[in-house]
Amino acid sequence: MDYVNDLVTILPELILAALVLVIITVDLFLPRTLKWLLTPLTVGGLVLAGAACVVVWDVNEEVYAGFYVVDDLSVFFKAATIVVGILSTLFAPSYLQARRIPLGEFNTILVTALIGMCVLASGSDLVTIFLGLELMTMPSYLLAGLHKTDRYSNEGGLKYFLLGSFASAIFLFGVAWTYGLTGVTNVGEVAAALEGGLNPGLLVAIGFLTVGATFKIAAVPFHYWTPDAYQGAPTPITGFLSVGPKLGAFALLVRIFAEALAPVRAEWLGLFLVLTVLTMTVGNVVALTQVNVKRMLAYSSIAHTGYIMAGLAAFANAADDGAAAQGIESILFYVLGYGVMNIAAFAVVGMLQRDTRRYGGLNSFAGLASRAPLHAAAMAILMLSLTGIPPTVGFFAKLYVLLAAVEAGLAWLAVIIVLNAALAAFYYLRVIVYMYMRDPEDEPAELDRSPSGSIALAISVVGVLALGIFPGAVLALLEVSAASLF
Amino acid sequence: MLDGLPLLSLIVFTPAIGALLLVFVPGTAHRAIRWIALIAALVTFGLSVMLVGYDPAGAEFQFREDVPWIEAFGMRYTLGVDGMSALMVLLTTVLSAVAIFYSWEPIRVRVKEYYVALLLLMVGMLGVFVALDLFVFYIFWEISLIPMYLIIGIWGGPRRIYATVKFVIYTLVGSLLMLVAILAVAIAHGNETGTFTFSYEALRGFAYADTLQALAFVAFFLAFAIKVPMWPFHTWLPDAHVEAPTAGSIILAGVLLKLGGYGFLRFSIPLLPDAAVTFAPIIIGLALVAIIYGGLVAMVQPDMKKLVAYSSVSHMGFVMLGAFVFNEQGLQGAIYQMISHGVTTGALFLLVGVIYEQTHDRQIAHMGGLNARVPGFAAMFGLFTFASIGLPGLSGFVGEFLVILGAFRYHALVAAVAMVVVIISAVYMLWMFQRAFFTVPSDWMQRYWPKLRDMNRSEWIALSPLIFLVVALGVYPAPVLEMLAAPVDRIIQAVTDTGMTGLGPLW
Numbered sequence: 001m002d003y004v005n006d007l008v009t010i011l012p013e014l015i016l017a018a019l020v021l022v023i024i025t026v027d028l029f030l031p032r033t034l035k036w037l038l039t040p041l042t043v044g045g046l047v048l049a050g051a052a053c054v055v056v057w058d059v060n061e062e063v064y065a066g067f068y069v070v071d072d073l074s075v076f077f078k079a080a081t082i083v084v085g086i087l088s089t090l091f092a093p094s095y096l097q098a099r100r101i102p103l104g105e106f107n108t109i110l111v112t113a114l115i116g117m118c119v120l121a122s123g124s125d126l127v128t129i130f131l132g133l134e135l136m137t138m139p140s141y142l143l144a145g146l147h148k149t150d151r152y153s154n155e156g157g158l159k160y161f162l163l164g165s166f167a168s169a170i171f172l173f174g175v176a177w178t179y180g181l182t183g184v185t186n187v188g189e190v191a192a193a194l195e196g197g198l199n200p201g202l203l204v205a206i207g208f209l210t211v212g213a214t215f216k217i218a219a220v221p222f223h224y225w226t227p228d229a230y231q232g233a234p235t236p237i238t239g240f241l242s243v244g245p246k247l248g249a250f251a252l253l254v255r256i257f258a259e260a261l262a263p264v265r266a267e268w269l270g271l272f273l274v275l276t277v278l279t280m281t282v283g284n285v286v287a288l289t290q291v292n293v294k295r296m297l298a299y300s301s302i303a304h305t306g307y308i309m310a311g312l313a314a315f316a317n318a319a320d321d322g323a324a325a326q327g328i329e330s331i332l333f334y335v336l337g338y339g340v341m342n343i344a345a346f347a348v349v350g351m352l353q354r355d356t357r358r359y360g361g362l363n364s365f366a367g368l369a370s371r372a373p374l375h376a377a378a379m380a381i382l383m384l385s386l387t388g389i390p391p392t393v394g395f396f397a398k399l400y401v402l403l404a405a406v407e408a409g410l411a412w413l414a415v416i417i418v419l420n421a422a423l424a425a426f427y428y429l430r431v432i433v434y435m436y437m438r439d440p441e442d443e444p445a446e447l448d449r450s451p452s453g454s455i456a457l458a459i460s461v462v463g464v465l466a467l468g469i470f471p472g473a474v475l476a477l478l479e480v481s482a483a484s485l486f
Numbered sequence: 487m488l489d490g491l492p493l494l495s496l497i498v499f500t501p502a503i504g505a506l507l508l509v510f511v512p513g514t515a516h517r518a519i520r521w522i523a524l525i526a527a528l529v530t531f532g533l534s535v536m537l538v539g540y541d542p543a544g545a546e547f548q549f550r551e552d553v554p555w556i557e558a559f560g561m562r563y564t565l566g567v568d569g570m571s572a573l574m575v576l577l578t579t580v581l582s583a584v585a586i587f588y589s590w591e592p593i594r595v596r597v598k599e600y601y602v603a604l605l606l607l608m609v610g611m612l613g614v615f616v617a618l619d620l621f622v623f624y625i626f627w628e629i630s631l632i633p634m635y636l637i638i639g640i641w642g643g644p645r646r647i648y649a650t651v652k653f654v655i656y657t658l659v660g661s662l663l664m665l666v667a668i669l670a671v672a673i674a675h676g677n678e679t680g681t682f683t684f685s686y687e688a689l690r691g692f693a694y695a696d697t698l699q700a701l702a703f704v705a706f707f708l709a710f711a712i713k714v715p716m717w718p719f720h721t722w723l724p725d726a727h728v729e730a731p732t733a734g735s736i737i738l739a740g741v742l743l744k745l746g747g748y749g750f751l752r753f754s755i756p757l758l759p760d761a762a763v764t765f766a767p768i769i770i771g772l773a774l775v776a777i778i779y780g781g782l783v784a785m786v787q788p789d790m791k792k793l794v795a796y797s798s799v800s801h802m803g804f805v806m807l808g809a810f811v812f813n814e815q816g817l818q819g820a821i822y823q824m825i826s827h828g829v830t831t832g833a834l835f836l837l838v839g840v841i842y843e844q845t846h847d848r849q850i851a852h853m854g855g856l857n858a859r860v861p862g863f864a865a866m867f868g869l870f871t872f873a874s875i876g877l878p879g880l881s882g883f884v885g886e887f888l889v890i891l892g893a894f895r896y897h898a899l900v901a902a903v904a905m906v907v908v909i910i911s912a913v914y915m916l917w918m919f920q921r922a923f924f925t926v927p928s929d930w931m932q933r934y935w936p937k938l939r940d941m942n943r944s945e946w947i948a949l950s951p952l953i954f955l956v957v958a959l960g961v962y963p964a965p966v967l968e969m970l971a972a973p974v975d976r977i978i979q980a981v982t983d984t985g986m987t988g989l990g991p992l993w
Contacts, residue, residue, distance in 0.1 A: 369599075373513075388662075389632060390625040399665070403559070406669045411701075414669070418662035425658050429635070429651065436599075437639045437647055475558040 006063040009070040010122075011052040012078050016115045019045035020108055027104030035103050039452055042089045042107045046114075050082045060484065062124060066186050069124035071484035073332075076477060077121035077251040080336045084244050084343060085114045090456035091347035092236040094448050098354055101146055101234065109146070110240065113139035117248035126175040126185040126260075129252055133171070133216070136248045137164050140241060144233040156232020163215070163225040171212025177205035178260075190260040198264045206268055209256060210275075216249035217305050219275050220282040230298035235353055235360065238294060239346030242301040243339040250308060250335050258315055258328060258485055265316040273413070276313050280306025280420045288427050293349050294360035296427055300386065301342060303424060307401050308334045310413055314404035321486050323407045328482040330400040333474065337385075337393035337467055344460035345382045347453060348375060354448040365431055367440030372447045376435045378461045383428040385464045388421050393467035493536060493549050494565040494616045497575065498626075500530045501582075501608035508605070513598045520590055523601035527586045530608065531579040537572040542968055546976065547618060547687070555622075560672075560682040564618040568976075569969030570821055574615040574741075574748055577828045580951055581740040582608045585733035588836055588948040592732060592843055593641060600641060604733065607633035611741050615748060620668045621684040623753070624661070627709075627745065631657055634734065634742065642729040649722075649729035656722045660709035667705035671757065674698055690756045690980065696989045703761035706754045707769075713746030716769075716806055717776035720799045727795035732839030735791065739798050740832035744824045747805045751821065751973075755809070756980040763981060764988035766810045770896070773810070774903050776803030781910035785917070790838045790848045793918055794831060797874065800907060801827045807904060808889035812981050816892020817974040818967055823885030825966070826959055830873040830882055833952040837867050840945055845934050850918055855927035860940040864923045866949060871919045873956045875912045881959035 007014065023042060030037060053075050062069045088110060093103055116136030123129035141164060145157020179185050181201045182193040194202070215222040230238045261268060283303030290296035308331055315327030352364045369376040385394030398421060405414040467474060504526025511518050540548055547566030555563045567575065586604055593600050610630025617623035631654060639650035668684070675692050676682035683689070694702070712719045723743075727735050755762045780800030787793035801823065808820030840863060841856075842848050857864040873880035876887075886908060894901035927935060941949070959966065 370596075384632065390628045395628070399669075402666060403669050403673075406666065407673050411666065411670055414666045415663065418666055419659070422655060422659040422662055426651065426655060429654060432636075433639060433647055433651070436636060437650075472556045472558065475556065479558065 009056055009059055009061055009063050010068070011055055012049045012082070013115055013118045013122075015045065015049040015052050016111055016118065019049070020111050020115070023104060023107050023111065027108070030104075036093065038103050038107050039089060039093050042111065043086055045111070046082050046086045046089065050079060050086075053079045053082065058480075066188075067125045067128045068122050070122055072477075072481040073254070073328075073484040074121040074251070076332055076481040077247065078118045080247055080332075080339060081114055081117045081121070081244070083336070084240065084247060084339045085110060087340065087343045087347075087456050087460060088236065088240040088244070090452045090459075091239060091343065091350065092234075094450035094453055095234060095236050095350045095353065098448075099147055099150075099234065101148075106143070106146060106237075109139045109142050113143070113244060117244060117251070120248045121251040121255075123252075123255065124187050126178065126187070126190070129187075129255060130168075130172055130175055132248070133252060134168060136245055137168065137216070140164075140245050143237045144229050144241060146237060147234050150232075152232035153234065154232070156229040159225050160229035167212050167215030167222070170208050170215070174205050174208030174210075174212055177201070177208060181205060187255060187260045191263055194261065194263040198267055202264075203267065206261060206264070209261075210268065210271060213249060213253050213256065214275060217246055217253065217309075218302055219305055219309060220279040220302065223279070223283070223302050226302060227295055227298045230301070231292070231295050235294060235350030236347055238298070239343040239350070242298065242346065243343050246301070246305065247335050247339055250331060253312060254328060254331060254485075257312060262485075269313065269316040272309065272316065273313050276306050276309040276413070277416055278306075279303070279309060280417065284420050284423045288423065290427070291362050292360055293362055293365065293431060294346070296362075297342070297345055297349065300424065300427070303420065304334075304338050304342070304386075306420070307398060307417060308338070310401050310410075310417060311404055313413065314401070314408035314410055317410050318408040323404070325479070325482045325486060326400075326404040326407055328485060329475075329478040330397075330404040332478050332481055333400050333471070334397040336474070337397040337464075340460050340463050340467075341382050341385045341392075341394055344457055344464075345379070345386065347457060347460075348379045348382070351375065351448040351453060352445045354446050362430065362434055363441055364445040365434040366438040367444065368435040368447075371440065371444060372449075375447060375457070378457050379435060380432050381461050381464060383431050385468070387425045387428045391465065391468045393464045393471070396468050396471045492551050493533065494551055494567065497530055497533045497537075497579070498565070498609055498612045498616060500533060501526050501605040501612070505602045505605040505609075508598055508602050511598065513596075516597045519598050519601055523586050523605060524583070526605055527579070527583040527608070530612075531583050534575050534579040537567060537575060540567065540569060540572045540969065542569060542972055546972070550618075559621075559684075560676070561621045561684050562619050563622055564685060565616045565622075566618045567616055568973045569971070570748070570751065570973040571615045573821070573825055573966065573969060574744060575612055577744070577825055578608065578611050578615065578741045580955070581736055581828060581832050582611075584832065584836070584948050584951060585736045587944070588736070588839070589731070589733040590944060592839065596640060600637070603633040603636045604737075607637070607737060611737075611745065614745050618686045619684045620672065620686055620689065620753070623686075624665055624668055627661055627664075630742065630745065631661070634738065637734040638726055638730045641731040642734070644729070645725070646729040649725040652722045653726045656712050656719070660712040660719075663705040664709035667702040670698060671702050686753070686757075691983075694758065696760065699758045699761040700764070700989055703754060703758045703765060706749070706758070707765070710746040710749035710754060711772075713749065714743055714802045714806060715746070715799065716772050716803070717779050717799065718772075720776070720780075723799060724792050724795045727798075727835075728789060728791050732835060732842070735835040735839075736832040739795070739835060740828040743798065743802055744828060747802065747809065747820065747824050750806070750809050751817070751977060755977055759981045759984045760987070760989050762810070763812075763984065763986050766812065769810045770807060770900060773803045773806035774900065776800065777807065777904060777907045778910070781907050781914065785910065785914040787914075788849055788851060790850055790918065790922070791835065793850070793914060794834050794838065797911065797914065798827070798831055800911060801831070801874075804886060804889050804904065807900070808885075808892055811892045811896035811900075812978060813892050813895050814974055814978065815888045815895065817977055818970050819885050819888025819890075819892055821970050821974070822959075822963065822966065823882075823889060826873070826881035826885045826956075829952050829955045829959065830870050833870045833949060833956065834867075834874065836945075836949060836952070837863065837870065840941055844938060845931070847930070849930075850921050852928050852930040853922040854925045854931055855923070856931075856938075857923040859927075859935065859938050862940045866941065866953070867923065868919060869953065870956065871915045873960070875915050876908055879957075879960050881956045883960060884963045
């Protein structure tokens with residue numbers, strides 16, 4: 001009865017796959033006036049998948065002949081994925097409907113991408129990982145270009161597709177190279193093959209894998225596709241793109257660098273440190289100069305990538321397992337917290353773009369506090385969280401990374417992170433300046449107050465504050481998750 | 487009698503409860519909003535008065551509360567007060583109540599948000615003074631930042647946005663570096679002892695490596711020195727003060743600057759005593775520069791508020807001087823000066839606000855002859871001017887005298903330099919007083935002359951606690967000094983225990 005057991009372990013993925021089919025079918029028969037039902041349907045399915053994550057928690061099994069692993073690390077990533085999915089589903093409908101983008105298509109593609117992210121989290125073989133990666137990014141390209149009649153969306157989608165597939169190819173090349181030199185593709189076996197040390201050929205493989213993977217997380221200098229793709233995509237989708245694929249890519253990064261390449265961590269650490277520092281600094285400096293909030297958030301998401309990468313650097317530099325685990329835990333906490341706050345921040349930008357001619361300029365935020373005090377307060381909390389001011393999840397996430405870095409003997413990196421955070425404060429707080437301290441424009445942007453968006457915003461803000469004040473509950477889960485690597 | 491009552495938590499979070507209540511009051515119900523805010527502030531003050539029950543001969547930290555918070559990181563919600571923090575809490579609650587009461591008339595737009603911000607600011611400030619866990623301390627430290635950012639940015643003057651962004655960025659750089667230092671210290675301690683904790687009592691008295699001490703001290707120094715502000719990190723202060731609304735200035739000068747001074751005395755020196763000894767001469771040098779520079783620049787200010795702001799730089803220099811001479815008089819004087827400066831400067835800003843509300847101008851040259859028209863106002867301005875100069879019998883004298891005494895024991899030359907400034911401060915304060923209140927009214931003032939009114943009842947009420955304090959602290963300092971004796975001894979103890987040898991060679 002092994003195969004039944006195997007099926008149970010992939011319950012979340014199965015539910016998501018079924019959900020895709022259900023959405024497609026139901027969408028066919030729903031009259032136009034009832035299309036909104038797709039949103040509760042999708043959310044319901046996602047919640048079910050989330051419940052399935054609880055079922056597979058603590059299973060810790062390798063299934064399907066070692067191609068797939070259901071450990072707590074992967075389950076954590078899956079749960080985070082589903083949280084991101086639920087928020088995206090709730091934020092999108094009103095924006096999409098205003099632009100006549102079919103909701104059914106969006107939900108289908110979104111859930112497909114989520115499956116890809118789940119596979120990516122659980123892939124324990126370079127082949128499965130690549131499969132998951134493609135299953136995640138293909139729908140993402142579609143999502144970026146979903147607004148067919150908008151040329152920015154087209155441009156963004158195309159750029160994303162071209163550069164993304166290029167990166168996938170490079171990554172695949174790295175996989176092939178690894179296989180050629182070690183003769184294995186299983187992550188654990190690759191790690192075992194590397195125990196003895198590194199030969200120059202593998203260095204090339206590591207190079208390709210690094211380039212491919214850092215492309216996907218949009219690390220500098222492989223970030224050029226991000227701002228255009230992010231700005232062009234429909235705003236709530238941008239929120240998803242800035243978080244979802246990144247989450248998946250970090251799952252991949254952890255799997256490859258912290259597991260397969262862990263024995264040779266000293267070899268990639270140097271390269272990684274350079275990328276980390278570059279990523280956060282370039283992201284922040286360029287974000288400073290943006291007057292379009294959507295674009296600013298795009299660059300700021302690059303900066304956040306840098307902070308998360310610091311967790312991996314801490315892992316690599318750590319003297320003992322405890323400190324190394326802390327590095328991984330900090331990544332997990334950061335992607336979760338970042339996911340919630342960033343998606344919600346993009347959603348608020350989207351809510352101000354109800355008028356389809358508006359492109360998310362800073363001006364549309366002017367005087368928002370007097371027109372929509374609750375939304376403005378929510379956005380202010382999100383901005384403070386992105387800055388890293390307590391008591392928000394953004395603060396705690398940053399603290400975790402700092403702690404891991406200092407613990408791993410990278411205090412100088414921690415200093416660079418905090419200097420970056422201070423720099424970032426300038427542009428995040430500028431949004432608050434506009435909302436609270438400027439008078440509105442002559443024709444202020446109308447705010448979208450659709451119930452699903454407002455509910456999601458409320459959930460996000462409560463989450464941002466709750467995780468910031470009482471992170472203890474999640475920390476226990478993190479510890480267990482990260483422990484699967486050691 | 488109060489066993490089991492979490493008094494400190496009540497003090498810290500009563501304003502938060504007030505702020506939460508305000509959220510549910512409609513924004514147009516100005517009267518209700520003001521009353522709720524005032525009652526929250528008064529209740530907080532009432533609770534803080536119970537801290538007078540602090541027993542100077544008893545345990546170091548009293549009214550302790552200790553609850554595990556984030557156990558994975560060894561963070562605990564630990565609160566407690568000694569004599570120094572109890573006094574700071576009292577100063578905060580008094581000045582906050584005054585600021586909230588005074589804002590009654592001047593604040594007419596976004597009243598609700600304003601009081602929410604003020605109350606949250608109280609939470610942050612009070613939390614800093616009672617926190618005994620470095621992490622909790624840091625959280626409250628940061629929480630105090632944002633409300634002030636909003637208060638200056640929304641209800642401030644014409645250049646408010648520039649001023650408030652400068653204020654935030656300056657402070658944030660310092661405090662984030664401090665966060666790294668806190669982590670580094672906690673980790674160093676944790677690796678050595680095996681117990682990972684942020685508890686202040688556990689972390690102090692631990693022999694940290696010299697390099698760590700030096701770097702951590704510099705990080706703490708930046709955070710606190712920016713807040714104090716010490717020369718040359720003071721440039722945000724005049725901007726912030728000039729643009730802040732009156733109540734914002736009262737809190738800013740009265741309490742927020744004290745966070746910096748308190749940070750040095752509570753954290754920098756006892757945690758990193760070797761580094762403190764090593765860096766003391768540099769800090770004393772900077773303090774002297776601040777004292778003289780602040781005084782000289784204050785002398786040439788045409789704007790009343792800016793003058794008082796620069797005088798703060800000078801007075802806070804005294805605090806730093808007293809803190810780093812490491813003797814009883816100096817330290818007692820430093821803390822006393824913090825309290826006295828809070829009261830007098832708070833009052834001076836309030837008084838400047840009284841005239842500004844009527845003329846919307848603060849240029850000293852635009853005043854003149856006010857004494858004839860508004861004698862009550864003039865008398866009060868005179869009182870606090872003298873207190874600021876340090877006239878015996880008023881609060882300023884005690885602190886300055888003690889600091890100079892302490893400085894003399896450190897080095898006669900240092901005391902001599904500090905002494906000169908007492909004269910400079912007399913020059914700028916009295917000169918301002920003379921130009922504004924005597925001589926003939928300026929042409930500008932003539933226009934307002936018929937409408938000019940003396941202080942009204944609510945302004946008197948707002949000022950009365952400060953009048954009481956400035957006289958009481960000047961005439962009878964003994965109870966305050968008694969409360970300070972034990973904390974000061976502990977600071978000196980922490981420093982002398984190291985043998986006063988300072989750090990070894992670092993590189």
